[in-house]
Amino acid sequence: MIGTLPNLIASRSRRNLVGEWWRSVDQVTLSILICLLGAGLILSMASSPAAAARLDYDNAFFFLYKHMIFVGLGIFGMFIVSLFDAVNARRLAVLTLIGSIIVMFALPFIGYEVKGATRWVRIGPLGLQPSEFAKPAFIVFAAWMFSIRHRDQNVPAVAIVFGVYITLLALLISQPDFGQSFLLTLGFAAVFFFAGLSLGWLLIMLGISVVGAIAAYITLPHVRARVSAFTSPNTADSYQTDKALEAISSGGFFGRGPGEGRVKYSLPDGNTDFIFAVTVEEFGFLISAILVILLAAFVVQTFRNALRLNDYFCQLAAAGLATMVGMQTIINLFVNLNMAPSKGMTLPFISNGGSSMLALCFTAGLILSFTRRRPGAYEYGR
Amino acid sequence: MTQSYTFQNQQTLTLADEEYRAVSEGRIRIRIGVVAFLFMLLVAIVRLAEISLFSDGAHQRVLPQAVQMQRADLTDRNGELLATTLETYSLYAEPRRVWNPSETAEVLQRLRPHLDRSTLQQKLELDRSFVWLERGLTPKERQAVFNLGLPGLDFRKEPKRVYPREALASHVVGFTDVDMAGVAGAERAFDDELIADNAPSIALSIDLRVQFALTDELTKAREKFDALDASGVVMDIQTGEIIAMASVPNFNPNDPGATLPATRFNHAAMSTYDLGSVFKPLTMAMALEDGVADQVEMFDVQKPYRVLNKYIRDDHPSEVPLNMWGVLGESSNRGTAMIAQRIGAERQRHHLRNLGLLDRVGYELAESAKPQVQKRWGEMATVTVSYGHGLSVTPLALTSAISAMLNDGVYVTPTVRKASMATPPVGRRVFRSEVSRDMVDMMRYVVTDGTGRRANVPGYGVMGKTGTAEKPSATGGYDQKRLVTSFVAAFPHSNPRYAMIVTLDEPKPIEGTYGYATAGWNATPTAGNVIRRIGPILPGARDTSKYAQVQP
Numbered sequence: 001m002i003g004t005l006p007n008l009i010a011s012r013s014r015r016n017l018v019g020e021w022w023r024s025v026d027q028v029t030l031s032i033l034i035c036l037l038g039a040g041l042i043l044s045m046a047s048s049p050a051a052a053a054r055l056d057y058d059n060a061f062f063f064l065y066k067h068m069i070f071v072g073l074g075i076f077g078m079f080i081v082s083l084f085d086a087v088n089a090r091r092l093a094v095l096t097l098i099g100s101i102i103v104m105f106a107l108p109f110i111g112y113e114v115k116g117a118t119r120w121v122r123i124g125p126l127g128l129q130p131s132e133f134a135k136p137a138f139i140v141f142a143a144w145m146f147s148i149r150h151r152d153q154n155v156p157a158v159a160i161v162f163g164v165y166i167t168l169l170a171l172l173i174s175q176p177d178f179g180q181s182f183l184l185t186l187g188f189a190a191v192f193f194f195a196g197l198s199l200g201w202l203l204i205m206l207g208i209s210v211v212g213a214i215a216a217y218i219t220l221p222h223v224r225a226r227v228s229a230f231t232s233p234n235t236a237d238s239y240q241t242d243k244a245l246e247a248i249s250s251g252g253f254f255g256r257g258p259g260e261g262r263v264k265y266s267l268p269d270g271n272t273d274f275i276f277a278v279t280v281e282e283f284g285f286l287i288s289a290i291l292v293i294l295l296a297a298f299v300v301q302t303f304r305n306a307l308r309l310n311d312y313f314c315q316l317a318a319a320g321l322a323t324m325v326g327m328q329t330i331i332n333l334f335v336n337l338n339m340a341p342s343k344g345m346t347l348p349f350i351s352n353g354g355s356s357m358l359a360l361c362f363t364a365g366l367i368l369s370f371t372r373r374r375p376g377a378y379e380y381g382r
Numbered sequence: 383m384t385q386s387y388t389f390q391n392q393q394t395l396t397l398a399d400e401e402y403r404a405v406s407e408g409r410i411r412i413r414i415g416v417v418a419f420l421f422m423l424l425v426a427i428v429r430l431a432e433i434s435l436f437s438d439g440a441h442q443r444v445l446p447q448a449v450q451m452q453r454a455d456l457t458d459r460n461g462e463l464l465a466t467t468l469e470t471y472s473l474y475a476e477p478r479r480v481w482n483p484s485e486t487a488e489v490l491q492r493l494r495p496h497l498d499r500s501t502l503q504q505k506l507e508l509d510r511s512f513v514w515l516e517r518g519l520t521p522k523e524r525q526a527v528f529n530l531g532l533p534g535l536d537f538r539k540e541p542k543r544v545y546p547r548e549a550l551a552s553h554v555v556g557f558t559d560v561d562m563a564g565v566a567g568a569e570r571a572f573d574d575e576l577i578a579d580n581a582p583s584i585a586l587s588i589d590l591r592v593q594f595a596l597t598d599e600l601t602k603a604r605e606k607f608d609a610l611d612a613s614g615v616v617m618d619i620q621t622g623e624i625i626a627m628a629s630v631p632n633f634n635p636n637d638p639g640a641t642l643p644a645t646r647f648n649h650a651a652m653s654t655y656d657l658g659s660v661f662k663p664l665t666m667a668m669a670l671e672d673g674v675a676d677q678v679e680m681f682d683v684q685k686p687y688r689v690l691n692k693y694i695r696d697d698h699p700s701e702v703p704l705n706m707w708g709v710l711g712e713s714s715n716r717g718t719a720m721i722a723q724r725i726g727a728e729r730q731r732h733h734l735r736n737l738g739l740l741d742r743v744g745y746e747l748a749e750s751a752k753p754q755v756q757k758r759w760g761e762m763a764t765v766t767v768s769y770g771h772g773l774s775v776t777p778l779a780l781t782s783a784i785s786a787m788l789n790d791g792v793y794v795t796p797t798v799r800k801a802s803m804a805t806p807p808v809g810r811r812v813f814r815s816e817v818s819r820d821m822v823d824m825m826r827y828v829v830t831d832g833t834g835r836r837a838n839v840p841g842y843g844v845m846g847k848t849g850t851a852e853k854p855s856a857t858g859g860y861d862q863k864r865l866v867t868s869f870v871a872a873f874p875h876s877n878p879r880y881a882m883i884v885t886l887d888e889p890k891p892i893e894g895t896y897g898y899a900t901a902g903w904n905a906t907p908t909a910g911n912v913i914r915r916i917g918p919i920l921p922g923a924r925d926t927s928k929y930a931q932v933q934p
Binding site: 190193194195196245248249251252253280284285288289292296299300303306307309310312315316319323326327329330333334337339 | 407409416423427429431433437
């Protein structure tokens with residue numbers, strides 16, 4: 001396997017590739033990731049039978065097996081991506097960006113529709129969502145552009161980034177997919193902010209988001225319905241959120257116990273967007289708080305590494321990707337806890353969902369690659 | 383040369399410095415990002431704690447479901463026990479605390495000879511802290527085991543729902559699941575009341591003696607006529623109390639899991655049939671109520687009669703015109719059709735609805751089937767429904783309707799609870815008193831001079847009506863071989879107090895019925911047998927009028 005990998009991969013000697021990787025990769029981040037993916041598998045055991053029962057599947061663990069396959073694929077992909085050095089990882093991200101933009105352009109012709117949105121393409125037995133991959137790839141691209149701008153003011157980096165951003169945004173909205181647009185904008189804003197761009201640019205971004213949100217609210221009935229469901233919970237149809245709250249409130253400190261969940265059977269997206277609610281119902285406050293802390297630890301560890309990185313691009317990219325994962329976590333938690341209108345966003349590394357899992361493992365692979373220890377990578381000037 | 387070198391070096395340094403500056407500024411901003419992220423996360427965790435630990439829902443949570451330890455008794459109307467809760471003891475061992483497994487097994491086996499000694503010993507030698515040895519011991523048996531004084535053996539109290547009458551009234555009483563939650567019959571209907579703290583026992587309207595007689599006769603009839611199943615109801619028409627309700631085959635509620643699901647089906651209240659001519663008295667009452675026919679007019683039932691190009695068939699056609707009494711007595715479809723056409727679809731539906739025949743019977747049990755009503759109710763439907771075809775109802779629903787007709791025209795909702803003086807039944811008038819009186823006489827005439835003669839039990843002034851219906855066949859139309867025969871009866875004629883029905887599903891012609899399987903030959907004598915047995919038991923069943931015979 002390793003022998004077939006191209007020369008792109010940085011190594012002192014090919015024979016010692018894995019050992020080299022193991023020495024240079026951030027083992028703390030890696031351990032947290034493995035813990036998270038393992039937790040996701042355990043929680044899938046809780047949520048899968050309920051989802052399978054709802055959809056009348058004979059195999060109660062259909063979603064668990066599916067999840068296992070994706071976790072396996074994800075870990076493999078993560079390992080491969082993290083083998084790359086920073087420059088090649090960046091190239092890979094940019095290629096991914098280009099690829100996913102092309103696929104997204106072609107979606108109206110090759111995609112298929114689920115629940116009223118055309119977001120998926122079928123590759124063999126897998127349904128993939130190119131926008132999931134576009135997000136991290138774009139963050140890396142933006143970080144690259146900003147680092148170039150920094151080095152050479154003559155390159156119209158900001159204009160290029162904005163062009164790509166607007167294109168992506170337009171593609172996402174045409175699907176339509178507002179959750180992803182929102183996350184993309186947040187991640188972009190974070191990179192922007194970290195890159196030290198002036199307040200004026202940030203205000204422009206804010207303006208775009210506000211205008212976009214208002215436009216979405218006015219033109220799209222499902223967005224309006226969700227927002228009104230959130231703002232006036234008594235009148236609107238807020239079944240999913242109500243059930244999630246019921247599940248969480250019945251959890252208590254220690255939960256009902258693994259497999260003892262009741263509300264999960266009536267929670268439509270209990271294995272994906274609302275897996276956190278199922279977690280609290282069965283495992284209680286303590287375990288779910290630990291889960292949240294574990295997710296936070298991944299983000300914070302990445303931020304810490306970013307802080308210590310010398311390479312400006314790596315710093316921006318790692319911090320940007322961490323922000324994106326962090327924001328996705330926060331938004332998912334807020335939706336589960338009824339602090340934000342529901343958006344269709346998974347809990348990173350935990351929720352079922354093939355594209356999301358693969359894209360997050362891709363993200364994690366990029367993060368691992370950018371934060372690898374190389375001579376001179378860390379502690380500049382100290 | 384040196385100058386230029388220094389310059390270049392300077393530039394590199396400047397570039398590096400700038401990179402350093404950028405990276406340091408980035409560091410400040412990233413720190414701000416981390417703080418913002420952690421702040422939002424903290425908000426989420428606080429909110430999580432609020433919902434999961436301090437919301438109302440958190441207090442409602444019952445982790446292991448409370449074990450139901452008590453459940454009030456069910457009795458019949460005379461206080462005979464129908465269902466009770468016994469405390470049984472289950473023997474278990476804590477093998478780690480057992481001193482000598484082989485000795486313990488030996489002593490225990492001597493006391494409980496049906497237990498296998500080697501199995502016992504094996505269980506007692508297990509390296510476990512808990513193992514069941516025997517469940518469901520009586521208090522006496524428990525005491526005997528206790529007196530052995532063996533260490534490591536202990537008992538767990540386990541309540542058990544017991545039905546001492548076994549299959550008798552099983553469909554009315556119902557049964558509970560292993561957690562002692564009612565899942566059928568009265569056990570289900572009165573579940574909340576039964577499990578309340580210190581709940582008093584509930585008396586049902588059932589009279590076990592009547593229930594036994596009815597069940598016994600139905601069982602015999604089912605065997606004799608080789609019917610698929612047989613069902614019957616005896617009702618107090620003044621209070622609506624169901625004195626007996628039986629469906630044969632029945633089942634033993636002590637072990638409902640061991641019975642066939644088909645035996646747990648209460649045909650009296652859950653099977654809908656086209657019941658046939660037992661509907662005819664209702665049609666007569668409707669006509670009298672609406673004043674569209676009287677009792678003296680003669681109907682030309684001897685001639686072929688067509689409705690919408692279909693001939694109305696009479697099984698044993700009369701050769702002379704008949705008045706209303708004759709039409710009912712001879713069970714003439716033609717005469718009934720003529721009368722029904724005068725009533726009209728709309729009024730007919732109105733009356734049927736008043737009689738509760740277009741909806742499920744609204745009594746306490748969940749076992750109550752909805753009737754099957756035709757969507758299009760045209761003239762043909764009006765005619766066929768008038769003699770009990772094209773509207774499928776349960777035997778219980780029909781008994782309630784006939785009861786209303788005979789109860790001075792007042793409909794009383796049936797009940798399975800014993801009526802108390804404190805809560806008199808609320809009735810709803812459906813027919814005028816005069817109509818009811820006329821129908822009482824007319825139905826008496828059917829038994830004395832018409833098709834119901836085999837149910838005429840002397841002394842009880844039996845009224846009644848036969849009904850034979852062909853079952854719909856799989857290929858469309860009706861199957862003349864597969865019949866549902868019924869006899870609806872009431873007594874005594876002097877002051878109608880009880881109504882009953884006997885329904886046989888697919889009785890076969892037997893020796894002695896001359897090849898007939900119609901109601902007059904099976905359901906009617908069965909009803910007569912029941913009345914003969916229950917008449918002496920029931921208060922107010924004896925006919926007090928001097929003349930058992932009635933004439934128009």
